[in-house]
Amino acid sequence: MSWQPVIGLEIHIHLKTRTKMFCRCELAYGLDANTRTCPICLGHPGTLPVPNARAIEWTIKLGLALGCEIADRAIFHRKNYFYPDLPKGYQISQYDEPLCRHGRLLVPGPEVDAEVGIVRAHLEEDAAKNVHVGGAAGRIHGAGRTLVDFNRGGTPLVEIVTRPDLHSADEARRFLQLLRQTVVELGISDAEMEKGSLRFDVNVSVRPAGSDELRTRTELKNMNSFAFAARGIQREVDRQIGIYEAGGEVEQETLHFDPDHELAPPLRSKEEAQDYRYFPEPDLVPLAPPRQLVERLRKEIPEPPGARIRRFESQYGLRFYDAEVLNGSVALAELYERVVSAGVDAKAASNVLMNEFARTGVEPGAVDAVELAKVIEARARIPRDRFNEALAGSGDPGFDAERYLGDGLVVETSELEPLVERVLAANEKEVAAYRAGKRGLLGFFVGQVMRETGGNADARVVNELLRTKLDA
């Protein structure tokens, strides 16, 4: 039997607002513990939340970018549970009246778009961070003491829940990348997994291909990169198929992904039936985003990265994979478009940007596209080394392509001939070996000549000259 994976995601994204969600403490990463706190985010008696207006706007913006309906009236709820990192004993979150819902994100794939339904995107406050000391590897089990760092507590957090519309590990990875890119391009989040500003859980089940049933799902937590997630999902899919094919049943459980073992050992079996006793937060009035605000925000939404990928394919005649790579960041995509509009062949520009340029690590946003275009246009005429050097310098302030193209190349045979003669004369042994059949030595001679010219010789001319002389 063939099986279809059914995958849904729940993603949490920190908004990079200046201050926290419900108090005016500044957000900061990596500071000393408990240096960004106040009575409100420490849950002191009597304190009240005041929502961060920018966080609300940004959530609406994200909702719009995900094709969501923006609620006329949204309310904050209290989610009640006890944990040391939750100072009030409840998290202010959203429940049945979130800011955004019923959206969809088109994820371009090699063949067709995957349409992923967005159930909801809502706004909440992040918890603080428990630090377990005295135990192994910061895990709670066996820890001697638990300390709490409240710096993170109260960071605006958007939760996005997808429908189980993803059907492969690769599709899930692609969705996550596209979503990450979307929020980064909206300028609302760093969405960096290392910093914890992007986290996600995955729900996985499988079903016989062609059926539309939803079988028992498991939840994968603690994914720390998209690549690990894809591997973890694949393993879980395989595990579930294995269970069904052996006549077993999948149990609903939460699995903890361990990147060292790449296994998914049970973290805790069976869902704890936790009752969060949600109720509307009485300290806050309902949110009623004015229509004009929503329309203004809608106008601020840039071209979505998914749409841009498809446009690159059609407008520039690129293959899907190339379009996808070029759209890995908006800066790279923009640079590409500017280079092409400066006259560079679309295919050539794509090759250089994805390969040689990408290897330099130069920040695309810093590059003067017109100058870069000159370098790319001259790529056939200038030595490789110098070409790469030019690419590496293309992000420097005041970068001038002429400096690399300026003298031009020594292409005249008359000029190169004496040099070639000198090199051959100085390496008699190698010449003999070449003539005895060690043809691979040609590269050696080319290198020698190039060194003599300071890299300014046209390699093709040098090659030809050498062959003529050696094979004579």
Added chain:
Amino acid sequence: MIDTLRLTAEEAAALLERRELSAAELHAAYLDAIRARDGELHAYLRTVDEPDADGVPVALKDLICTRGVETTAGSRILAGYVPPYDATVATRCRAARLSFLGKTNMDEFAMGSSTENSGFGPTRNPWDPDRVPGGSSGGSAAAVAAGLAPWALGSDTGGSIKQPAALCGVVGLRPTYGTVSRYGIVAFASSLDQIGPIAKTVRDCALLYRIIAGRDPCDTTTVDLPESVELPETEHLRGLRVGVPRELNEAEGIEPGVTEAVNRAVELARELGADVSECELPRSVEYGLSCYYLIAPAEASSNLARYDGVRYGLRSETNGDTRAMYERTRHDGFGDEPKRRIMLGAYALSAGYYEAFYGQAQKVRTLIRREHDALFERFDVLLSPTSPTVAFRLGERTENPLAMYLSDVLTIPSNLAGLPGLSIPCGLSEGLPVGLQLIGRQFAENALFRVGHALERALAFGYVPSRLRDGGAV
């Protein structure tokens, strides 16, 4: 010599203004009175010995956070808790140069109607120390009645200002929900809690309300007052439409002496020119108490979750297991009433019961609000007793929570509707004060002050407790 038993805040302010008295002398006079009489009454949990401002002193209920001054909300779980910040009402009092006399006793987390639920011992009624002062703002009401403060701030969730004001023979205002900031008020039930003044006169109440009211950016449920607070002057009630809701005046359990005193006040209103007629609030009174005892405990169960021993207040040591630490701390720190309400509230919110309890209560609340709104199309003010009974004896209701809850049966309906209510003393029954409740439409505090002031003048109630009348001056 300063007669703190009789001096109103308005008079005290005038004395300061004319420099007939210094703020330090005034503050000291109240501290002397506290030393003389609070040993018996226990209205204060702690006093502030040096005045930190040059205006009229004020006493604050102990759920108002005061920077640098211990604030416990009457609970052992907060013993030793010193807030790092001031409540907005405290800030506003400071801005008006009121000096803080001290923090007054209260039922733990404002849960109670007698101040017997305080984690630090009960407060006694200045009219009769064998009786309760009401609650939960019993300390504030007793302090004002006994001349231990010219005025005080209390908080009112189900009747915690109006009822103790009634039982102590003083004036108390529960403002319209949303007119006074709750920022820095240890929360009991957020959608009902309001801070308000307790004073000897309606004008003092208006003066203190003027100081504390208004929108606060730290409390998004607050609004700007639609009109500024006016000090009442007129002594007639001509042109005023007064409604007397039958259900609030004929509810089971209202003592005959209370009815008598209230009826006289209603008659007086008519004599002062008001157009008085009977009216009805059938569902508000029938369902008010049940509705309240679902909503308030539900919110309380969540508001009290932060007392977990992690960051401040009591922490009971255990073997290192976090959950055990929570349980032990909350077991040791909370008294019976908060525990009872946390359980009731958690149940009302739990999965499978939410719709039947909390959800249903919210619908009933809407209905109660509408019923009141409809009445206010025909009336400017509603009158009823504040409390069905005069002050009861200590211990009389502590074993019977339901009997205690019934103390608030007449104050709860309008509180659920978010409406302002004023209680003024309107006479004595069995030698104890009877409170008259005046309910107004939203933001109609000025109307309440006007009616309260006119009736107060006409009633000429002697607010000094009879047993203290001879030895008032200290």
